[in-house]
Amino acid sequence: MKVLVINSGSSSIKYQLFVMPQATVICTGLVERIGLKNAVLTYKYLRGNTFEEYQFTGDIPNHTEGLKAVANLLTDVNKGVITSPSEIDVVGHRVVHGGANFVSTALITQAVKDKIRYLFALSPLHNPAHLLGINVAEEVFASAKQVAVFDTAFHQTMPPIAYRMAVPKALYEKDKIRNYGFHGTSHKYVSEQVTKHYNNPNLKIISLHLGNGCSITAIANGKCRDTSMGLGPMNGLVMGTRVGDIDQTVIFYMVNELGYTLQQVNDILNKKSGLLGLAGVSDMRDLQALIQKGDADAILAHQIFVYKAKKFIGSYIAALNGVDVLLFTGGIGENDAYTRAKICENLEGLNIYLDAAKNSIRTSSIREIQADNATIKIVVVPTNEEKEIATQCYTLCQ
Structure with a gap:
């Protein structure tokens, strides 16, 4: 299974392509300064046992063009690591804020996108860019399953004494004001590595x-x-x-x-x-x-x-x-x-x-x-x- 991981920011797209379940990285890169002069696309691709690097500096006016440029490099005759975008089985998206709605990874549907949009107010710097990345990926990698992985999901095991705030109860029940936590994907990964290390x-x-x-x-x-x-x-x-x-x-x-x-x-x-x-x-x-x-x-x-x-x-x-x-x-x-x-x-x-x-x-x-x-x-x-x-x-x- 080929899984393309995307972290879409307000003016950037980080990406890595994995072959699973081996978790082998066959390309990685970054599109930055999207919409600005001298945007930069960095692309590192596996050749044999080493990575070679290609970099482009120029006009990348929006996320759609940025992700299309990545797809073109992935399938490039000389630099590519796949022959067609249809080889991508899954596109995994980092989403910062999942609120209390998402306690685990989710297949992206219209309902999921609507909830990500609903949470714009709680994560105005991140969620809008993530949703934009999802919409673009659905267009560029049309045959792939789109999956959202939420930074907040790992923290949903917190007990009420940790996540509740001492505000009027209605603000919690109606307006969902509480502690959610972030960087959950990182905290989950490293803590599991330690658990395995010490068995x-x-x-x-x-x-x-x-x-x-x-x-x-x-x-x-x-x-x-x-x-x-x-x-x-x-x-x-x-x-x-x-x-x-x-x-x-x-x-x-x-x-x-x-x-x-x-x-x-x-x-x-x-x-x-x-x-x-x-x-x-x-x-x-x-x-x-x-x-x-x-x-x-x-x-x-x-x-x-x-x-x-x-x-x-x-x-x-x-x-x-x-x-x-x-x-x-x-x-x-x-x-x-x-x-x-x-x-x-x-x-x-x-x-x-x-x-x-x-x-x-x-x-x-x-x-x-x-x-x-x-x-x-x-x-x-x-x-x-x-x-x-x-x-x-x-x-x-x-």
Whole structure:
């Protein structure tokens, strides 16, 4: 079975083509800057045992043209990996927000698309782009089954004490205001990798997905018990441009006293806050370059980023009544030894001990970085959301 995994953003399309059930990747790539000047299409395709790369820069006015360009490359006489779009059996779509409607992967029907559209208000930066990608894929890969994999699905095992908010009951029952959680595909994948690694399905795991978007999830017996993101993906940890947890009074103060519109507040808290708001840069690599130069704002921004993570770790140890594994994943979590070290620093009272030498080693597989005699494992696990999506699609459609 050939499964094409698509992650459609507002101006981008990430894609990977898998042969299942082996989960062999035969091509991967990215279309970015869609609708802007000098759009870029990157295409890496398997030839023998190695990947070759092709890149195009030019006019890609919309998602339809972008996905058609991908399909043309997939079937290209010299660069292609299939002979016809009809060889694609399943197209798997990442969808950020599934609300309470979707607790598992779903075949896409008109009813499913209507629910994705209904949730635009809860995920205005993501769901519209996902639905656009679905509609385009239905046109370009007309014979394939279309499948939606929801970031929120893994978190639907949270108990009411974790997902309910202390708001009037009608807002929950009628308007579905509650915590949903995000990055679920990643948290599910990495926690399952750890469960397999230790051959123990009963582990208590605290999973930190740290990248431009950040979230932390408490997992017990393979199920989510709590997670830091809520109704939307803005709250919880400090992120690249998102504020994380904030006193709600700030919103009313900005509107009522400072004269901002609600849309301006939303833009500020979603796109201009986090590391960007604190230090002027949103990428952790850029932040650390400033730290090396002694930039006071960058130093404070990193300290706040670390402090928030520490607070969540402590609260989730309390929620789980202990922890077996502290797990780091995502672009920062996997690659940034400095940030991992700072997060684990001075947590001896929680029985968390990091080994600096182990932490400095980089590998492409699961690795332990705790001190030799530590009882709590600290592990770095490379995430692979696309592989998880492909696996869920195969399971549903085989």
